[in-house]
Amino acid sequence: MAEPNIISYDALLSRIETIFERAGVRRESAEAVARVIAAGERDHCKSHGIYRIEGCLRVIAAGKVEPLAVPEIHDTGKSIIEVDARGGFSNPAFYAARDALVERARANGLAALVIRDCLHFSALWHDVEALAEDGLASLSMCPSYSFVAPAGGKEPLLGTNPIAFGWPRPGEHPYVFDFATSVAARGEIELHRRAGTPIPEGWAVDRDGNPTTDPEAALDGAMLTFGGHKGSAISTMVELLSGAMLGEFMSKEALDFMGGTALLPRHGALVLALDPQTFAARSGRDPITEGEKLLTAIGAQGARLPSQRRFEARRKAMQDGITLSDAEMAQLDRFESLGLAAVAG
Amino acid sequence: MAEPNIISYDALLSRIETIFERAGVRRESAEAVARVIAAGERDHCKSHGIYRIEGCLRVIAAGKVEPLAVPEIHDTGKSIIEVDARGGFSNPAFYAARDALVERARANGLAALVIRDCLHFSALWHDVEALAEDGLASLSMCPSYSFVAPAGGKEPLLGTNPIAFGWPRPGEHPYVFDFATSVAARGEIELHRRAGTPIPEGWAVDRDGNPTTDPEAALDGAMLTFGGHKGSAISTMVELLSGAMLGEFMSKEALDFMGGTALLPRHGALVLALDPQTFAARSGRDPITEGEKLLTAIGAQGARLPSQRRFEARRKAMQDGITLSDAEMAQLDRFESLGLAAVAG
Numbered sequence: 068m069a070e071p072n073i074i075s076y077d078a079l080l081s082r083i084e085t086i087f088e089r090a091g092v093r094r095e096s097a098e099a100v101a102r103v104i105a106a107g108e109r110d111h112c113k114s115h116g117i118y119r120i121e122g123c124l125r126v127i128a129a130g131k132v133e134p135l136a137v138p139e140i141h142d143t144g145k146s147i148i149e150v151d152a153r154g155g156f157s158n159p160a161f162y163a164a165r166d167a168l169v170e171r172a173r174a175n176g177l178a179a180l181v182i183r184d185c186l187h188f189s190a191l192w193h194d195v196e197a198l199a200e201d202g203l204a205s206l207s208m209c210p211s212y213s214f215v216a217p218a219g220g221k222e223p224l225l226g227t228n229p230i231a232f233g234w235p236r237p238g239e240h241p242y243v244f245d246f247a248t249s250v251a252a253r254g255e256i257e258l259h260r261r262a263g264t265p266i267p268e269g270w271a272v273d274r275d276g277n278p279t280t281d282p283e284a285a286l287d288g289a290m291l292t293f294g295g296h297k298g299s300a301i302s303t304m305v306e307l308l309s310g311a312m313l314g315e316f317m318s319k320e321a322l323d324f325m326g327g328t329a330l331l332p333r334h335g336a337l338v339l340a341l342d343p344q345t346f347a348a349r350s351g352r353d354p355i356t357e358g359e360k361l362l363t364a365i366g367a368q369g370a371r372l373p374s375q376r377r378f379e380a381r382r383k384a385m386q387d388g389i390t391l392s393d394a395e396m397a398q399l400d401r402f403e404s405l406g407l408a409a410v411a412g
Numbered sequence: 413m414a415e416p417n418i419i420s421y422d423a424l425l426s427r428i429e430t431i432f433e434r435a436g437v438r439r440e441s442a443e444a445v446a447r448v449i450a451a452g453e454r455d456h457c458k459s460h461g462i463y464r465i466e467g468c469l470r471v472i473a474a475g476k477v478e479p480l481a482v483p484e485i486h487d488t489g490k491s492i493i494e495v496d497a498r499g500g501f502s503n504p505a506f507y508a509a510r511d512a513l514v515e516r517a518r519a520n521g522l523a524a525l526v527i528r529d530c531l532h533f534s535a536l537w538h539d540v541e542a543l544a545e546d547g548l549a550s551l552s553m554c555p556s557y558s559f560v561a562p563a564g565g566k567e568p569l570l571g572t573n574p575i576a577f578g579w580p581r582p583g584e585h586p587y588v589f590d591f592a593t594s595v596a597a598r599g600e601i602e603l604h605r606r607a608g609t610p611i612p613e614g615w616a617v618d619r620d621g622n623p624t625t626d627p628e629a630a631l632d633g634a635m636l637t638f639g640g641h642k643g644s645a646i647s648t649m650v651e652l653l654s655g656a657m658l659g660e661f662m663s664k665e666a667l668d669f670m671g672g673t674a675l676l677p678r679h680g681a682l683v684l685a686l687d688p689q690t691f692a693a694r695s696g697r698d699p700i701t702e703g704e705k706l707l708t709a710i711g712a713q714g715a716r717l718p719s720q721r722r723f724e725a726r727r728k729a730m731q732d733g734i735t736l737s738d739a740e741m742a743q744l745d746r747f748e749s750l751g752l753a754a755v756a757g
Contacts, residue, residue, distance in 0.1 A: 141694065146491045147521040149694060176492040177684070179522050181691060204657060206649075220715030224706070232649045242652070244645035294639025300589035300718045301646075303706065304551075304577045307587070311702035312549060312688045314695020319709070339522070339684070343657045346526060349486065349494060350659020357656035361569070361648065364664070370565030373645045 072396045073388040079117075080105040082399055086120060089406045090127050092134040092156075099158035103189040108389055111380035114254060115190040117395060120402055122188060123156075124410045126330045132156065132186040138163040146171060146178045152185035157336060160185055161194055169201045172340035180338040181313050187211075188331045192245040192374065195233025198340050199241030207231045209336035210310045212328055213318040215249045216289035218299035221276025223289040226318030226332075227253065228305035235343070235355055242362055244373035248302035250293045256282050309337040417741045418733040424462075425450040427744055431465060434751045435472050437479040437501075444503040448534040453734055456725035459599060460535040462740060465747055467533060468501075469755045471675045477501065477531040483508040491516060491523045497530035502681055505530050506539055514546045517685035525683040526658050532556075533676045537590040537719065540578025543685050544586030552576045554681035555655045557673055558663040560594045561634035563644035566621025568634040571663030571677075572598065573650035580688070580700055587707055589718035593647040595638045601627050654682040 074082075083104050087097035100123065108116030126132045136155030140163060142148055148167045152160035160182050171178035191207040198205040211226030231245035251270050259266045260282035271285030272278055279285050292298035310317030315335025316324060325332060343354035365372060391399075401409050419427075428449050432442035445468065453461030471477045481500030485508060487493055493512045497505035505527050516523035536552040543550040556571030576590035596615045604611045605627035616630030617623055624630055637643035655662035660680025661669060670677060688699035710717060736744075746754050 143521075145520045145690070146523070147691065175490045175520065176488075177522065177524050178491070179686070179691070183695070204653065217710045217713070217715045220710060220713040222713045224709055224713070232645070234649075234652050242648070244642075244649070246642050246645070248642075293642050296718065297589075297591050297593075297638050298642070299715075300577070300591070303587070303710070304579075304589070306706050307579050307703050308549065308686070311706065312686065312691045312699045314692035314697035314699060314702065317702070317706055319706075341524070341653070341657065345490070346492065346524070346657045347659035350528070352659035354657045354659060357659065357662070358652050361651050361656065361662055361664075364569055365562045365565060365648070368562070368565040368567045368569070370562045370644075373641065 072391045072393065074391060075388050076105060076109050076385060079108060079389055082403060083117070083120065086399070086402045086406075087123070089403065090124055090134065091407070092127070093137070096134070096136070096156055096159040099162050100156050103158050103193050106193060107190060108391075109381055109384040110377040111384070112190060112377055114252065115188075117391070117399065119188055121398070121410060122331050124402065124407060126186060128407045128410050129330055131325065131330055131333070140164055140167060142167055146175045147181060148178060149181040149183065151183045154184055154333070155186065157182055157185035157187045158189055158193070161197075161338075165197060168338065168340050169198065169203065172203050172342050173345070176345040177339065177341045180340065182336040182338075183313065183315060184333065185336065186331055186333050187336060190245055191229050191231035192233070192243050192377075194338055195231045195243055195245070196241060198338070199233040199235045199243070202235050202342070202344065203233075204235065204341045204343055205233050205338055207233075207336070207338045208305045208309045210306055210316065210318040210321060210332075210334050212322045212325075212332050214253055214290050214328075215292055215302065216272060216276070217303065218292065218296040221272055221274070221289060224319060225249075225292065225299070225302045225306060226321070227290070228302045228318070230301065230305055234358060236362065237355060237359065240374070240378045242358070242372060242374075246293075246373075248292050248298055248305060249290045250298075251290065253286075253290065256285050256290070260286065309335060313337060417736045417738065419736060420733050421450060421454050421730060424453060424734055427748060428462070428465065431744070431747045431751075432468070434748065435469055435479065436752070437472070438482070441479070441481070441501055441504040444507050445501050448503050448538045451538060452535060453736075454726055454729040455722040456729070457535060457722055459597065460533075462736070462744065464533055466743075466755060467676050469747065469752060471531060473752045473755050474675055476670065476675055476678070485509055485512060487512055491520045492526060493523060494526040494528065496528040499529055499678070500531065502527055502530035502532045503534055503538070506542075506683075510542060513683065513685050514543065514548060517548050517687050518690070521690040522684065522686045525685065527681040527683075528658065528660060529678065530681065531676055531678050532681060535590055536574050536576035537578070537588050537722075539683055540576045540588055540590070541586060543683070544578040544580045544588070547580050547687070547689065548578075549580065549686045549688055550578050551684045552578075552681070553650045553654045555651055555661065555663040555666060555677075555679050557667045557670075557677050559598055559635050559673075560637055560647065561617060561621070562648065563637065563641040566617055566619070566634060569664060570594075570637065570644070570647045570651060571666070572635070573647045573663070575646065575650060579703060581707065582700060582704065585719070585723045587703070587717060587719075591638075591718075593637050593643055593650060594635045595643075596635065598631075598635065601630050601635070605631065654680060658682060
């Protein structure tokens with residue numbers, strides 16, 4: 068490649084929106100989906116950037132997501148806001164319910180958002196960052212596909228079950244973490260398989276439950292959670308709170324429903340939003356100022372905060388634009404001109 | 413010892429109550445504290461059993477806990493119930509507010525309990541088990557003393573920051589996990605120091621931030637979190653949600669306040685309670701039945717659920733009584749007859 072392909076965030080966002088609209092996705096949903104994909108690329112979070120477009124188009128082509136679904140909000144007036152994605156993407160459902168969630172968290176001190184029956188492909192940091200902009204702390208989680216064995220077990224039962232947390236900060240970026248409760252992403256094992264390299268110890272067990280560094284045996288067996296039995300317990304909590312508790316799919320049922328892992332999963336999601344100002348009120352202290360004491364002290368001893376690398380990539384992308392490979396540019400062109408036909412066959 | 417000393421749970425509970433009443437603790441508080449200590453011993457959770465009596469008496473003798481404090485409930489009518497322990501033990505504050513928390517979680521779908529200014533020594537599983545009895549899922553957390561370095565750092569800043577989760581089950585015992593977010597307990601390192609044995613790799617760093625297996629160097633340096641940067645992120649969340657957000661001490665300030673680690677810490681605590689029936693209502697599914705699909709499948713592949721060993725110890729203790737050593741029996745006698753004088757000097 069002679070010249071690098073540099074595209075601005077806004078131009079990329081616009082191209083992705085066009086791709087989804089041409090694929091038959093309703094305008095507001097195309098905008099919401101494009102926003103999280105463009106943000107992933109902007110933050111150099113490649114696994115949740117434009118790489119995801121093809122997966123989304125495939126699930127539309129397969130008829131396993133409702134491209135025209137209009138999210139339906141159910142507000143009981145309690146501390147739970149429910150939004151039924153009606154088989155559509157999770158992102159438009161989140162954005163449709165965000166204002167109600169924020170209003171309820173501020174009014175009651177804390178509130179929950181339940182997203183029902185959504186096609187879920189995006190990182191959870193979008194949600195918790197958005198809520199931090201509104202001054203709220205939040206915790207977001209969802210099941211996925213059952214690839215992961217519980218500690219001491221050998222059969223896949225848990226999902227990679229991501230969990231994300233956001234906390235407002237006075238400066239440009241909130242405190243945000245977002246990670247899979249599996250020790251690694253499934254895609255990383257797949258990359259080792261293709262490259263013919265062993266995976267690190269502790270990532271997976273084979274069909275018989277024995278530790279393995281062979282990526283084939285790992286994909287045929289089960290992945291492991293981070294942090295041994297503690298991570299396994301947290302992953303189980305994610306299944307219970309964002310699956311069973313909502314009456315939505317847990318990871319095993321999500322996999323059974325989709326009939327395989329070729330397509331993105333459909334399930335629910337849970338977001339808890341807490342208003343630090345309401346919680347701290349009686350103390351007379353400002354919770355955000357208090358939080359800064361910890362967060363700046365972590366930085367002062369040279370430790371990185373989670374998401375710091377992502378925020379640095381974002382700053383650079385917003386200033387200098389986003390660099391894409393020739394293959395990535397060609398793929399955007401193809402999706403834009405061919406629509407769903409690009410993933411047919 | 414010729415014959416083992418066997419004591420029934422009820423008799424042990426009664427003896428511990430007497431010890432605390434004679435030490436000047438108000439009756440309701442003595443009952444609450446005795447209940448969690450007796451339960452720890454019953455569950456063979458020795459680090460939170462009768463071993464804790466001495467620490468509690470020392471903090472009373474030092475005048476750093478208010479033995480006569482009456483917990484004060486502040487109910488704003490929102491989704492947050494606050495209870496000010498007023499410098500007393502955390503346990504009577506929790507029990508004083510429990511009914512209000514349960515009522516509010518059922519009415520609103522979820523609710524939070526904020527405990528302010530309490531002396532905290534007990535395991536968190538008491539709280540989440542109690543709420544599971546009422547059909548609620550719950551998440552409980554609190555800071556402690558700053559012994560733990562953040563991932564990539566070297567100075568102690570985070571507490572051992574326990575986190576506990578409870579989920580109701582139809583049978584005898586709920587699903588419960590309760591663990592420190594540090595990789596090990598500080599007491600375990602102390603035991604290695606006394607025994608002159610090295611600690612496992614990954615538990616701690618020395619003053620310069622280098623990995624160490626020397627218990628002396630570890631106690632002089634910093635402990636590490638479980639699960640690398642993921643565990644460190646969760647521990648940071650515990651500081652923010654149960655310290656900064658409440659306007660209560662984080663682990664560093666708790667240590668500064670008490671002026672050393674010889675006495676138990678004073679800080680706040682946060683309990684989130686969620687009503688699965690309210691969350692699941694619109695789905696038409698029973699969330700507890702759904703949860704059982706996962707929990708029984710974990711057991712079916714031979715994996716242990718967290719707390720399973722504790723529940724087995726409990727069954728045995730309630731059937732056969734609790735076995736104490738001669739030294740433990742002698743200590744109970746001494747505390748009962750001497751009161752605070754037993755820890756003077």
